[in-house]
Amino acid sequence: MSDDDAEPGDDAATESWTDGGTVPVGVKLGSTRTVIALPDEDGGNRIVKSLTCMATYEDALTGEEKILYGEEAAREYPDRVQYMLRSGLPEDADRAEMTKTFFEAIIEANDIPEDSGVVYAIPTIDNPAGLENLRSVIEESSIGQELVESYPESLCGSIPAFGDDLEAIDEIFVAVNMGSTNLEASAYRRGEQLAPFTTGAVTGNEVDRMIANYVEEETQGRVNIDTQTAREYKEEHADFVDFEPFTDIIQQPGGGSHEFTIERSVMDAVNEYLDEAVDELANTFLPELGNDHMKVYQLALDQPIVLTGGMACIPGIVEEFEERLSEELDREVEATAADEPADAATVGAQRIAARLVENS
Ligand SMILES: Nc1ncnc2c1ncn2[C@@H]1O[C@H](COP(=O)(O)OP(=O)(O)OP(=O)(O)O)[C@@H](O)[C@H]1O
Ligand SMILES: [Mg+2]
Structure with a gap:
């Protein structure tokens, strides 16, 4: 699995919140690691962590393109793993796309609820184009349907x-x-x-x-x-x-x-x-x-x-x-x-x- 210490796919935790309404989520898309925090069922925090990297491969049976992210991608595909935020922000449209794919993969694998209010920790970097690309990643993500805000990291x-x-x-x-x-x-x-x-x-x-x-x-x-x-x-x-x-x-x-x-x-x-x-x-x-x-x-x-x-x-x-x-x-x-x-x-x-x- 791609996260260090979270329980992936912990359905009970997310359900108890989805019943009660909007889940507050914190996200940092960092150049080395992406970290997501959300409440767990005992009133604590569940922390999901992954290296910010991904690799794609072709399914040997169907020929479909498959995605691997995080530690697994870094370990198994060192020859083609991509760190799309290597410079701190998505530098171009390609890397913005890859970041979106990565982020959706991690959201899905860890059941981060769509019915959420999400605050992003954003780096202070004087790079308007890169910040704009990051904004597109955030705006197009499936989570944060109730509220999306960002604050300095x-x-x-x-x-x-x-x-x-x-x-x-x-x-x-x-x-x-x-x-x-x-x-x-x-x-x-x-x-x-x-x-x-x-x-x-x-x-x-x-x-x-x-x-x-x-x-x-x-x-x-x-x-x-x-x-x-x-x-x-x-x-x-x-x-x-x-x-x-x-x-x-x-x-x-x-x-x-x-x-x-x-x-x-x-x-x-x-x-x-x-x-x-x-x-x-x-x-x-x-x-x-x-x-x-x-x-x-x-x-x-x-x-x-x-x-x-x-x-x-x-x-x-x-x-x-x-x-x-x-x-x-x-x-x-x-x-x-x-x-x-x-x-x-x-x-x-x-x-x-x-x-x-x-x-x-
Ligand atoms: N336990 C640790 N001991 C030493 N260094 C660490 C440890 N954990 C993380 N680091 C280092 O901290 C850096 C990552 O910090 P952080 O996660 O704050 O960066 P980031 O937000 O991804 O990057 P940036 O904001 O610079 O684009 C890396 O150089 C990493 O190796
Ligand atoms: Mg940072």
Whole structure:
């Protein structure tokens, strides 16, 4: 199955809601992963997660085109799997079409109800054509028949970091979204986004490329890994608190295998990433925010800065960020994150959806 930890096709859960009316759903279509949150039958959340990728194949008996998506597609069809949001948004009409197909497949496989109010967490990227393509995916999807809204990803991701409800919407704070294709920072004043800043230079994908290069160096050229493997190393092993060297084995093309140990490659890459992120914030984003909105800048820096996005999952990154940014700014700043930063934007979007459905 293509989802990490949800119970797929849990009919009972959806039925109890369809009987009662509109289901509030949160969605993030991310360049690496798509995450959907909706209520389950015990008043909790059901979270559906999948790699944002798909592959098609021809049915061997009927010749029909079949679709595979997520982890299954990545594992079984590495030669032709497509990551249609690789750059963060659907770049062209073809990729928008593929995204629609992918999204409908995941909706169907997980029984996401059509009678729903859906809030989408949308990346802040200055790419009007890409955003327009994303809008077409959202508008043409089968879910959200009652209501469709979108909110900035970093605002949505901050909601679970502030409390169990929508406290973040009443606050003034800075949010930093650490994603695969972008580093994004914005200030929020009661939900209003101020001084949005985005760079494609400091990213989770770049970390993966660095890890792949460093592994080659560290093994004196004996080991070449692809960026997918590098991402897995990062997700499993990167840790600012207690990183442990780890071993892996590669099969040699001529037969036999080679075992190697990685001591530095992963942490060198994430350390550089964090330094660069702190540098962009301290020397570009925050000065711009201070220039445009001096008062908001002061109020926001008295609050913890909220880290969101998948790269904020690395253990200890919040404390390390706090320390490095305080040093760079020469003043004490605090930072915080939701328990599950990679899911936080979707969970926040789902809470907004619940409120909007309730009010409508
Ligand atoms: N547990 C983890 N440890 C380390 N890195 C992680 C972990 N989980 C996810 N990541 C990394 O976070 C990044 C994905 O973050 P996120 O899901 O927020 O991105 P996205 O929304 O798909 O991308 P973007 O907004 O940049 O287009 C990837 O680089 C991924 O490898
Ligand atoms: Mg993102």
